[in-house]
Every structure is written in C-alpha cells, then in structure tokens.
Amino acid sequence: MLGHDLAEVFAADKPLLWDQADLDITDEAEVQEKLDLLKPTLVINAAAYTNVDGAETDPDLAFAVNAKAVGYLASACQKNQAIFVHYSTEYVFDGTAQNGYAEDALVCPINVYGQSKAEGERLLMQNCDMYYLIRTSWLYGKAPQVGKPRGLNFVETMLKLASEKDSLNIVNDQFGKPTYARDLAKKTKELVSEMAKCGIYHLTNEAASGKISWYDFAAEIFRQKNVNIDLKPISSDQYQQAAKRPQYSVLLNTKTGPLRPWQEALGEYLTQ
Secondary structure, three states: OHHHHHHHHOHHHOOOOOOOOOOOOOOHHHHHHHHHHHOOOEEEEOOOOOOOOHHHHOHHHHHHHHHHHHHHHHHHHHHOOOEEEEEEEHHHOOOOOOOOEOOOOOOOOOOHHHHHHHHHHHHHHHHOOOEEEEEEOOEEOOOOOOOOOOOOOHHHHHHHHHHHOOEEEEEOOOEEOOEEHHHHHHHHHHHHHOOOOOEEEEOOOEOOOOOEEHHHHHHHHHHHOOOOOEEEEEOHHHOOOOOOOOOEOOEOOOOOOOOOEHHHHHHHHHHO
C-alpha cells in the first residue's frame, strides 16, 4: 500500500522497485549480495508483516519480516554507506500515555506485532548510522493492503460494511491519528531531499483535538460520503480481538513540519 505511493512520489528519481519476488528480505545472504551489487545511495523499506492478530499465532514470521530482515537491510546499508528509511508503528508503545508519545519515548509493546516492530527498530539503530526511522499510525491508501485478512484498509472496510448492514458497532475507546499513505510518502521524500537530520520521526496526519477514536474516524468517513448508517460506539471489551491494542496510540510530531489535517487528507482520498 505505502510502496505504491512511494514509487509514484519518487518516480523522478527512477527508483529500482523490488517486491518479494525480487528480494527475500528475510534471507540475509541474498540481502547482502544484492545490495552489494547495486550499491544504492538510498534504501526505503516499506515491507512489513502487518496482520496484528495473525502475529499472535505466527510470531516467527512476524519477527522474521519485521525484525530480523530490518537488521539485515540495516547492515547492508551500513556496509554500502546508504541512507536507510524504515517505517514503524504506534504499536511499539503500550498506550497508557493519554497525552501521546514523542519520538524519544521508551518503547513498551503489548502484543507480538508491536514486539516484532520494536525489535526491528532496535536492530536498525544497532546496525546502521544513517537512517530515518519513521513511525506512523492508522495508515490507509489506494493500493490494496497486502497481508491483511480482508485486503482492505479501514476506510474501505467501513464503506464495504455500510453497503451490507444498516448499523455498525465501532470501538470508541482506542485513540490515535489516521495517516494517508500518499501524504506519508510525500513527507518521506521531503525529509530525504532536504537532508533532514537522521533519527526517529513521528509522521501522521494531524488532529486538532490531539487524537480521535475509531468511532470518530468512521463517523467522518460516512459524513464525507453522505452515507446514512446507524453507528453505535462500543468499548474494546465488547469487540474481542486476538491481540491487545494500545488504548492511546497517539504519536506526537516534535521534529518536523506537520502533515495536513486528517479530515482534509481523507477528503482527497475519498474523491480520487
């Protein structure tokens, strides 16, 4: 999903676009060999195991893709003096900080997916000096979300369910910020082009209230699409999932210019 937008945003730079068939990032030898031959100046890793609930029953695959592979890529970038861009998640935090998490907050994941992403961050910082570690949250975009059970992002899932049902129960006690993949890709290019200081960045679309709930997100989707549906707020306890979710997964951007408001980004997404 993010990879498609990155490919378009970086198109003028003629990037070499690799997918799983071109490079198995969980194969350390293959990663080192192919990057040694290519000798890149910039490597952007948009690959991830993103099935949060699936990670609970398949932790080996989650750690292989989200942790070990990141270490392999980081080591290869360090050897070739390439800048490494990697994406992480709000799920590296436990969700107890109601005011949100700045870039220097200590990670404390509460599910396997978050643990695998946190380990990936550790291996990245351990093995590479020149990196942009970009954490984001509630990502949605135009391309299919490969690896998700439905293959749909939250926006499309809501619209699909609304076409099938008269009412929906939506969790109203988990808070965060949505992020439009196109905006994230553009901001990534801005950081790289302006040679911003390497390190950790939190990039999400902004919320004037500081945070929104999944219920708020769904309500705005239906408002903008003029969909009349009965939305019912429920608690996390009423919507059982295999993996525990952080309650306050709000990322605070303190190091770079903000992305536009989330409602504006959503409006562009819905009208394209």
